[in-house]
Amino acid sequence: MDWPRDLTGWPLAEQSSRIACRPHRWHVQQMGDGPVILLIHGAGGATHSWRDVMPLLAKQARVIALDLPGQGFTQAGTRARSGMMQTAEDIAALCAQEGWQPTAIVGHSAGAAVALRLSQIVLSPRGQAPDVVGINPALDKFDGIAGWLFPVLAKALALNPLTPLLFTLGGASDRRTRQLIERTGSTLTDEGYRLYSRLMGDRGHVGGTLQMMASWQLDALIADLPGITARCLFLAGETDSAVPVKVAQRAGASIPGAVVETLPDLGHLAHEEAPDLVAGRILSFVNSGQSDSVSRNA
Incomplete structure (x- = not known):
């Protein structure tokens, strides 16, 4: 499927727009009014991941969800900016262009790494780092043989133009x-399975995901965790077999003041399984930060 891709049947398509901000052409969904909460999906996902969370958050906030470059409905302008730092910089440029000042950034899985790096670049309306909520945050390096084999394999797959076609x-x-x-x-x-099946059958999306995986480097961010100034909440699904709870616990222990909560009986896509629970925790955390800010400034 070539861009612009057809949004027919896509969740919350009526809230979608395409925004050009070099080097990408972003797919963005917006709804609600109030403080801005920015949503960043994980590798291989898209805005559909937030389909049930967004309307709940929009009762109290202006919610903005975007597709990462090359994934979902965002057209990547270059393959050279698929890494985590470059992605955060490009989202920061988009925020500056559109006048968005996130009060909070919510990231799922690899999106949590982007959210943390982004919190070091953009400022909230309070002039501080935005709050960060990580859902099953992928903030760890692979162990053993996968530590060197996986990045090499992903890079080889991404550089072969036939790979996405073979996958799909x-x-x-x-x-x-x-x-x-x-x-x-x-x-x-x-519906959830159908939407992911649609993405997995799209060779452009698969190619964009592989390029992201091939460019992914976390060493610098992991080293920077003790210097993160954002208020952080990590929600870890108890049954997540993709990113175990210990990953969130280890990262949370490195960030001053970070809070880690375990979500019983939920897996890697906890926000899709229990949107009411996750949206409630996000709003409670963000609202507590705003109350603290008011108290300090009174």
């Missing part, structure tokens, strides 16, 4: 999609 020949069956997601410890609705 015949499309992605709902059964295969269901199996892949359930291996992460999550169980979704039929």
Whole structure:
């Protein structure tokens, strides 16, 4: 599928717009009024991941969700800016262009790493680092052989222009999609599986995801964790087999004042399994920060 991709049947498509901000053409969804909460999906995801969370947050905030470069409906302008730092810089440029000042940045999985780096670049309306909420934050390096093999493999796959086509020949069956997601410890609705199947059957999206994986480097961010000034909340799904709870606990222990909460009986896609619970925790955390700010300035 070539860009611009067809949004027919996509969750909250009526809230979608495409915004050009060099070097990318972003797909963005916006709804609600109030303090800005920016949502960043994980690798291989898209705005659909927030389909049930966004309306709940929008009752108290202006919520903005975007697709990462090359994924979902965002057209990447270059393959050279797929790394975590470059992605954060490009989102910061988009925020500056559009006048967005996030009070909070919510990131899922790899999106949490982008959120933390972004919190070091942009300022909230209070003139401080925005709050960061990480849902099953992928903030750890691979251990053992995967530490060197996985990045090399991802890079080789991403650099081969035929790879995305091979991944998507015949499309992605709902059964295969269901199996892949359930291996992460999550169980979704039929609609959830269908949406991920649609993404997995799109060679452009697959190519963008592989390019992101090939460019991913966390060493500098992990070294910087003790210097993070943002208020941080990490929500870790108890049954997540993709990013174990210990990853959030280890990262949280390195960030001053970070809070880590375990979500019982939820997996890697906890925000899709229990949107009411996750949205409630996000709003409670963000509102507590605003109350603290008012008290300090009174």
